[in-house]
Amino acid sequence: MDTKALLAELYDVVGLGVSALSGSGFDAFITVEQNSARKALEFLHRKGFNVLADLTCVDYLRYGFDERPLPPSHPHRLRRWPSPPKPPRRFKLVYRLLELDPAEGLARGRLAVHVWATGKEAGPPSVMDLWPNADWLEREVWDMFGIRFSGRPDIKRILLYEEFVGHPLRKDYPIDKRQPLIGPKEGAARTVVSDEPLRPDPS
Amino acid sequence: MLPVSNFPNDVGSIRPNLRRSEDLDGVISTRLDSAVGWARKYSIFQYPFVTACCGMEYMSTACAHYDMDRFGAGFPRFSPRQADVLMVVGTISHKIAPVLRRIYDQMASPKWVVAFGACASTGGFYDNYATVQGIDTILPVDLYIPGCPPRPEAVLQGLMMLQKKIQEQGR
Numbered sequence: 001m002d003t004k005a006l007l008a009e010l011y012d013v014v015g016l017g018v019s020a021l022s023g024s025g026f027d028a029f030i031t032v033e034q035n036s037a038r039k040a041l042e043f044l045h046r047k048g049f050n051v052l053a054d055l056t057c058v059d060y061l062r063y064g065f066d067e068r069p070l071p072p073s074h075p076h077r078l079r080r081w082p083s084p085p086k087p088p089r090r091f092k093l094v095y096r097l098l099e100l101d102p103a104e105g106l107a108r109g110r111l112a113v114h115v116w117a118t119g120k121e122a123g124p125p126s127v128m129d130l131w132p133n134a135d136w137l138e139r140e141v142w143d144m145f146g147i148r149f150s151g152r153p154d155i156k157r158i159l160l161y162e163e164f165v166g167h168p169l170r171k172d173y174p175i176d177k178r179q180p181l182i183g184p185k186e187g188a189a190r191t192v193v194s195d196e197p198l199r200p201d202p203s
Numbered sequence: 204m205l206p207v208s209n210f211p212n213d214v215g216s217i218r219p220n221l222r223r224s225e226d227l228d229g230v231i232s233t234r235l236d237s238a239v240g241w242a243r244k245y246s247i248f249q250y251p252f253v254t255a256c257c258g259m260e261y262m263s264t265a266c267a268h269y270d271m272d273r274f275g276a277g278f279p280r281f282s283p284r285q286a287d288v289l290m291v292v293g294t295i296s297h298k299i300a301p302v303l304r305r306i307y308d309q310m311a312s313p314k315w316v317v318a319f320g321a322c323a324s325t326g327g328f329y330d331n332y333a334t335v336q337g338i339d340t341i342l343p344v345d346l347y348i349p350g351c352p353p354r355p356e357a358v359l360q361g362l363m364m365l366q367k368k369i370q371e372q373g374r
Contacts, residue, residue: 160333161298168332178332180297182304182341187297189325189336 003028003111006047013043029112037093037115038125044097045130049111051098052131055138057117057145058094060087061171091117091147093124117147126152144169237370243287243313244366245275250286250310252303255293257320257352264355274362283309288365289342294322295335307342313372315365316344319358321351 007021007030017036022029032040064084092114099109117124126149127134138149139158146167148155157164164179178187251261265271265279272278280286283306295303307316318338321327324347326336338344345368348361 159298173332175331178297180335181301183300183335184340187336187340190339 006111009047010040010043014040026107026110028110029114031114031116034115034118034124037113038127041095041113041125041127041130044111044113045127048099049097049109050102051100052095052127052134052137053098053110054094054096055127055134055141056094057141057147057169058092059145059169059171060090060092063087087116089116089118091145093117093141093147095127123148123150125150128152143167146170240370240372244369247274247276247288247362247366247369248278248280248286249276249288249290250281250283250306251279251290251292252306253290253292254295254299255320255322257292257322260350260352260355260358261290261292261319264358269355269359271359271362274359274366276362283307284311286310287313288315288317290317290319291323291338291342292319294327294329295338296333297335298333300335300341303338304341315346315369316342317346317348317361317365318344319348320353321349324349327351 003021007018010018010030014032014036017033018040019031019033022031030040064086093116095113095115097111097113098107099111100106101108115124124147126138128138135152136158138152139155141147142149142155143157143159144167156162160168161181163181166173166177180187184190251258251265253261263269265277270277276288283289287310289307289310291303307314316338318324322329322334323338324344326334330336335341346361346365348357350357353361
């Protein structure tokens with residue numbers, strides 16, 4: 001798969017919405033603006049990327065911040081670490097596409113498409129009509145990250161229960177927050193293990 | 204009736220309650236609760252509530268190599284109405300917890316609950332938004348089997364401890 005030729009063709013179709021190509025071969029990924037994403041993914045679908053292997057999301061809220069700083073005596077404190085580039089937006093969607101030859105069962109090409117979700121417009125476009133399995137993947141991204149896709153019916157939770165409030169894989173979801181349906185509040189463990197614990201017989 | 208000495212070894216565990224009458228050869232007397240406990244502990248019908256990787260060790264224990272049937276517990280029932288022991292094998296999430304509680308409520312008494320493995324006992328290493336921190340927060344538990352997952356030997360040891368408890372419980 002010639003990713004550079006593919007990108008050149010993509011520029012002709014999408015225009016300036018395509019911002020970058022990184023990596024090469026099977027590791028290549030392209031970064032696309034949200035309002036051009038639908039057009040780019042439609043193009044790639046036409047070009048033979050017939051499998052949507054994965055669709056997930058990354059939350060960059062605390063990217064570059066060290067949540068657990070090293071103690072003052074730690075030798076790595078003296079080293080200067082390069083600060084990572086500042087992400088342009090908070091959420092990035094990652095589409096992993098596969099060009100699968102149905103006759104031989106071999107992957108001819110593989111490409112990742114990164115889309116920065118803006119959050120201002122209606123939301124990233126749904127690709128359910130291109131790859132039907134995107135239905136469940138988009139529902140999972142909604143469930144875990146709270147990103148609502150536009151142009152699709154019936155977005156609801158897929159993994160968690162309907163009573164759950166919030167989206168647990170967001171970085172600002174409290175790490176110790178629990179929402180149990182039954183049992184003790186806050187889902188705390190029992191402190192008294194058992195009234196009559198069974199113990200192994202040493203003999 | 205057979206004389207006591209011809210009984211299989213199983214009777215040995217309730218032998219303290221057996222009295223052999225020298226005058227009436229071949230007659231056994233025992234306490235009713237002891238006999239009921241003996242019958243119960245060797246006819247455990249289990250309900251395997253298998254949700255995670257501990258199920259592999261459960262299957263290993265149940266199948267021919269370790270053969271849980273030697274202990275009279277070889278008959279899984281997939282209806283809670285017919286089960287005596289609820290074996291909770293694996294991680295229990297908050298989503299499935301009401302289902303597990305409902306299955307426990309559907310079982311007829313007397314009933315016992317086994318927490319099989321670290322996740323069912325304490326939540327294991329899943330201290331997160333999704334996982335119940337031990338099924339003893341939602342059910343009364345009789346036996347905890349530690350391990351991630353537990354070896355079949357540990358399961359059999361736990362099963363024998365549970366049998367001892369059932370025997371002592373009587374009626």
